[in-house]
Amino acid sequence: MRVSRLLLVTLRDDPAEAEIPSHKLLLRGGYIRRISSGIYAYLPLLWRVLQKISTIVRQEMDATGALETLLPQLQPADLWERSGRWAGYTAGEGIMFHLTDRQGRELGLGPTHEEVITALAADLLRSYRQLPVNLYQIQTKFRDEIRPRFGLMRGREFIMKDAYSFHADEDCLRQTYAAMDGAYRRIFQRCGLRAVAVEADSGAIGGSASQEFMVTAEAGEDLILTSADGRYAANQERAVSRPSVALPLAAAPRAGGVGDRLSTPGQTTIEQLCSAHGFDPSQLVKVLLLLARFADGQFQPLLISLRGDQQLNDVKLANAVSARLSGAHGALLSIDPLTADLVRSERLPLDLSEIPFGYLGPDLADQTLAPDPSHRSDTAGVAPPTTPAVQLTRSFLRLSDATAAELEAFVCGANAADHHRVGASWAGLGLQPESLDLRAAQSGDRCLHDPDQCLQAARGIEVGHIFQLGRKYSEAMEARFTNESGVDEPLWMGCYGIGVSRLAQAAVEQHHDADGICWPVAIAPFAVIVVIANTQEAIQVELAESLYAELTAAGLDVLLDDRTERAGVKFKDADLIGIPWRVVVGRGAAAAQVELVRRAGREKLELAASDVRATLEAEIGREIAGATLVA
RNA sequence: CGGGGCGUGGCGCAGCUUGGUAGCGCGGGUGCUUUGGGAGCACUAGGUCGCAGGUUCGAAUCCUGUCGCCCCGACCA
Numbered sequence: 165m166r167v168s169r170l171l172l173v174t175l176r177d178d179p180a181e182a183e184i185p186s187h188k189l190l191l192r193g194g195y196i197r198r199i200s201s202g203i204y205a206y207l208p209l210l211w212r213v214l215q216k217i218s219t220i221v222r223q224e225m226d227a228t229g230a231l232e233t234l235l236p237q238l239q240p241a242d243l244w245e246r247s248g249r250w251a252g253y254t255a256g257e258g259i260m261f262h263l264t265d266r267q268g269r270e271l272g273l274g275p276t277h278e279e280v281i282t283a284l285a286a287d288l289l290r291s292y293r294q295l296p297v298n299l300y301q302i303q304t305k306f307r308d309e310i311r312p313r314f315g316l317m318r319g320r321e322f323i324m325k326d327a328y329s330f331h332a333d334e335d336c337l338r339q340t341y342a343a344m345d346g347a348y349r350r351i352f353q354r355c356g357l358r359a360v361a362v363e364a365d366s367g368a369i370g371g372s373a374s375q376e377f378m379v380t381a382e383a384g385e386d387l388i389l390t391s392a393d394g395r396y397a398a399n400q401e402r403a404v405s406r407p408s409v410a411l412p413l414a415a416a417p418r419a420g421g422v423g424d425r426l427s428t429p430g431q432t433t434i435e436q437l438c439s440a441h442g443f444d445p446s447q448l449v450k451v452l453l454l455l456a457r458f459a460d461g462q463f464q465p466l467l468i469s470l471r472g473d474q475q476l477n478d479v480k481l482a483n484a485v486s487a488r489l490s491g492a493h494g495a496l497l498s499i500d501p502l503t504a505d506l507v508r509s510e511r512l513p514l515d516l517s518e519i520p521f522g523y524l525g526p527d528l529a530d531q532t533l534a535p536d537p538s539h540r541s542d543t544a545g546v547a548p549p550t551t552p553a554v555q556l557t558r559s560f561l562r563l564s565d566a567t568a569a570e571l572e573a574f575v576c577g578a579n580a581a582d583h584h585r586v587g588a589s590w591a592g593l594g595l596q597p598e599s600l601d602l603r604a605a606q607s608g609d610r611c612l613h614d615p616d617q618c619l620q621a622a623r624g625i626e627v628g629h630i631f632q633l634g635r636k637y638s639e640a641m642e643a644r645f646t647n648e649s650g651v652d653e654p655l656w657m658g659c660y661g662i663g664v665s666r667l668a669q670a671a672v673e674q675h676h677d678a679d680g681i682c683w684p685v686a687i688a689p690f691a692v693i694v695v696i697a698n699t700q701e702a703i704q705v706e707l708a709e710s711l712y713a714e715l716t717a718a719g720l721d722v723l724l725d726d727r728t729e730r731a732g733v734k735f736k737d738a739d740l741i742g743i744p745w746r747v748v749v750g751r752g753a754a755a756a757q758v759e760l761v762r763r764a765g766r767e768k769l770e771l772a773a774s775d776v777r778a779t780l781e782a783e784i785g786r787e788i789a790g791a792t793l794v795a
Numbered sequence: 796c797g798g799g800g801c802g803u804g805g806c807g808c809a810g811c812u813u814g815g816u817a818g819c820g821c822g823g824g825u826g827c828u829u830u831g832g833g834a835g836c837a838c839u840a841g842g843u844c845g846c847a848g849g850u851u852c853g854a855a856u857c858c859u860g861u862c863g864c865c866c867c868g869a870c871c872a
Binding site: 307 | 866
């Protein structure tokens, strides 16, 4: 391809809309253009990158025996109603674009394909003899993201490889999951990315085990925690660690007591309490008052106890709450602090004026949630307005993190303004807390697998995620097969995603310098750019043309910069768009000498034009092989 | 949705406080010179100042509304 024909439009200044390096460089290099928020045109250069990534993905997926397919993006609502996800994905904060067709049928634009594939599996799969099977596709996904961000990093329309496997039993699912783990490692390796596999929360997709693949980069949206020995890595949402040892309370209290009352006026925070009375935060139990909302309209107040020096992990909390109540009330929609503002905006029949915020203890009585009498008289005898009746549970769901539950004696609020209790115990308060893990693991915490190892924090861009779904969808959608004994049972499922367009940008985020992109050769739009330093010199043009023809004939992806620009312009553009190898045909052309420059390291080599092809083939071959073999 | 910021030729910005000729750099076109790290000179095209109201003799500038975009939070490949 000739640069003069490439529609190469590069920008000298950083566009105002871009914040992070990869986004700026993709815009400046003429790789993408924004059409609307979170919606991008992939220009010819980027399309070549995406095709190269897709090819690698295909090769590795095919090598595991997976079958490529292509599923519809327009999906009927009833499929999603059968899985129980239509409401959650379309209402409120739901991310599915949806529409009504001319017949009044509801359709959604596919954000993911569990429903479609499971319906297909129910149709096609009948016998254990057909199993296992793994179907994948590479296509555009649509998600009405709450906040699109950073160009291709979080778009409302993006390219994804998604795969879905079906199995006769859980053991077989585990094998395919492991095979996908291997394939993913090879894919990212071959794309030239430094990626780490981390334990993950399975989120809205559901299911049991799941693992994310993170490209480490400052601009990453996720926080990951890893141990230096490489044996543990997890998303912070999921990460576990050893809490520090709590300091015992100095004045040993009576065993099983409720503690001594302590006057603490105005001391509503952990810091104030500790500095006023010399407590250590680990001697305190802090109590959070929250409100969970469910798909069926039910509200459930939560009373969460944590040791004073620990932070709540809201993903762990959401999982714990879902596990207890989603069976009865459907999906957990949100958990928010229970405040006067929330009561007002949700029109809850609650009066929080008696709740002593800042002085809560784990034994706060359910009666504090009694309905507000004034509210009752307001609405007595009046037909309720258009809003449906609020369903509110009038007792707390009480959950305690293990660090709090294990304290023998602690300081906590007295459930009365301006007072705390010192030396309280769970038995004394009449509570028997379950020991849950609700706390956020943090950088510096000691690891479970080895107390000598500490967790380190890094930021990451999630480029892949693999799940063992189990039978969640096959049960909901009645995708069943006949097993060896002739008995019908639901299929076991796994699903496996790679954000292809996100991966392209993540590669830029990881491979760039002050002058532009430094693509790994495996996914670069072109491997080589031949630059004619001065197009007025016929001898340079002639040599460059013959090199271009030779390299192209050798099967390399070659760009010929034949523009009549000055050399400096062409060098700047070549650096910006990040072609891994540059061949400069300039002053040495008369002697058939050219210069070979590696983009990433700037190494230069003067060599005979006749040696260029062999040198490039060796260098590129070495890089590709290196990326393939290391595993 | 809550909080913060921005909309002025294709791109990056100034002008707005204190109302009165719409400007700068880059980019585009033509010509000449230059030709190994974003060249120089000359000429030239291109803007209803996001949109709609209002105030005013007069609005890019002041007021109101609205749309769009970006950043911080809940979501995720």
